[in-house]
Amino acid sequence: MNEYFLRPLKKRKSIVEEIFINCRKASKSLASLSSEEKGNILKRLAEKIEASVDKIKVENKKDLDRMETSDPKYDRLLLTDDRIQGLANSLRVVAELKDPVGEVLLKKTLPNGLELEKIANPLGVVGIIYESRPNVTIDVASLCLRSGNAAILKGGKEAHFSNTILVSLIHEVLEEFNIPTAAVTLLPADRAYTHELLKAEKYVDVIIPRGSAGLINFVRKNSLIPTIETGAGVCHTYVEKTADLDMAAAIIVNAKVTRPSVCNSLDTAIIDKEVAAELIPKVLAGFKEYNVEVYADEVAYDIFKKNGYELLQKATPEDFGREWLDFKVSFKLVDGFDEALEHIENNSSRHSEAIITSDTALAERFIRDVDAASVYHNASTRFTDGEEFGLGAEIGISTQKLHARGPFALEKMVTEKWVLRGNGQIR
Numbered sequence: 001m002n003e004y005f006l007r008p009l010k011k012r013k014s015i016v017e018e019i020f021i022n023c024r025k026a027s028k029s030l031a032s033l034s035s036e037e038k039g040n041i042l043k044r045l046a047e048k049i050e051a052s053v054d055k056i057k058v059e060n061k062k063d064l065d066r067m068e069t070s071d072p073k074y075d076r077l078l079l080t081d082d083r084i085q086g087l088a089n090s091l092r093v094v095a096e097l098k099d100p101v102g103e104v105l106l107k108k109t110l111p112n113g114l115e116l117e118k119i120a121n122p123l124g125v126v127g128i129i130y131e132s133r134p135n136v137t138i139d140v141a142s143l144c145l146r147s148g149n150a151a152i153l154k155g156g157k158e159a160h161f162s163n164t165i166l167v168s169l170i171h172e173v174l175e176e177f178n179i180p181t182a183a184v185t186l187l188p189a190d191r192a193y194t195h196e197l198l199k200a201e202k203y204v205d206v207i208i209p210r211g212s213a214g215l216i217n218f219v220r221k222n223s224l225i226p227t228i229e230t231g232a233g234v235c236h237t238y239v240e241k242t243a244d245l246d247m248a249a250a251i252i253v254n255a256k257v258t259r260p261s262v263c264n265s266l267d268t269a270i271i272d273k274e275v276a277a278e279l280i281p282k283v284l285a286g287f288k289e290y291n292v293e294v295y296a297d298e299v300a301y302d303i304f305k306k307n308g309y310e311l312l313q314k315a316t317p318e319d320f321g322r323e324w325l326d327f328k329v330s331f332k333l334v335d336g337f338d339e340a341l342e343h344i345e346n347n348s349s350r351h352s353e354a355i356i357t358s359d360t361a362l363a364e365r366f367i368r369d370v371d372a373a374s375v376y377h378n379a380s381t382r383f384t385d386g387e388e389f390g391l392g393a394e395i396g397i398s399t400q401k402l403h404a405r406g407p408f409a410l411e412k413m414v415t416e417k418w419v420l421r422g423n424g425q426i427r
Contacts, residue, residue, distance in 0.1 A: 027150035134162035147413035230396025233263030233351035253286030321347035
């Protein structure tokens with residue numbers, strides 16, 4: 001039994017409640033900051049991170065040493081010089097983004113003389129539950145601070161040392177600006193704190209899980225707090241029979257091998273049977289270079305086998321609709337557009353879907369009929385990303401339809417407040 005549960009129940013509750021109360025209070029301090037002040041905090045944090053690269057890498061290595069290099073999560077956990085510089089660059093980008101807080105979304109005078117405004121307002125306290133990606137710590141903190149929200153972070157135990165050093169740097173900067181450090185609170189890695197966070201509806205305004213389908217399902221089932229789902233991506237690329245096959249092969253390889261551990265990478269290639277025998281040999285060189293393991297349906301299996309591809313398995317029904325997060329991919333051959341759409345409908349997580357075709361009418365049908373946060377024509381799904389879309393950092397890719405869909409970035413870190421000014425009106 002862990003240390004947390006060994007404490008008396010009353011003591012446990014008082015410790016956790018104090019954490020949440022302090023974060024709630026800190027959110028009020030953030031809400032009063034000017035846009036310039038919030039931007040300056042992020043710029044100073046970027047400087048602090050650049051000056052702390054070696055320190056960050058030392059702590060990151062402690063996490064890496066506890067994980068097998070063959071684990072798909074290893075790449076997500078790794079912080080290189082370039083990735084750390086990327087964190088600093090991202091902070092500067094967010095600092096320059098338009099502050100969404102205070103924007104007047106609607107203004108009018110009612111028939112009774114009341115002056116009505118709808119104004120963008122901070123969410124308040126945002127709880128984030130995520131797994132082995134320490135960059136999320138900085139992404140979330142930057143978006144929350146820029147939009148005047150406090151953040152309660154619950155990272156996975158795999159990234160404990162990395163998250164701790166990054167949050168300590170955030171706290172140093174907050175102290176420089178006389179902001180309570182509780183504005184960005186990192187909960188202990190102990191899973192017990194996840195349960196407490198999900199029940200803190202008195203103090204936390206929204207919960208955002210970022211990670212595997214298992215994590216998202218757990219949060220959805222157990223949270224007493226409104227939840228915005230991000231993370232799980234089962235992404236398809238459909239190659240229609242009129243496609244430029246060299247283009248299609250390049251897109252398939254790119255979508256699979258550039259960074260397979262992220263949610264916008266390719267999981268299933270859907271190929272029209274008419275072009276499969278010509279297309280599949282074109283992807284082999286790229287797949288061989290990265291040792292991509294292929295799970296193919298019966299006909300696709302025979303084509304791969306005929307072309308001498310060795311990292312090959314016969315697909316089972318469970319291999320479709322699976323988020324691989326690894327150098328693995330499934331291949332499904334279909335008889336035309338309608339069968340492709342049916343397969344996507346039955347197996348998609350509504351994240352990112354692509355069609356490769358020269359038929360613009362079919363492309364428009366695909367864009368209209370496929371239910372996903374992002375849909376592509378003749379491009380890789382790897383572009384589904386807040387930074388790539390020009391939105392700056394993101395909390396994740398939302399696959400639901402309420403509040404935010406697609407890259408959950410700064411523009412969605414606010415809610416609405418109705419303000420009415422009168423001179424004695426009564427009803």
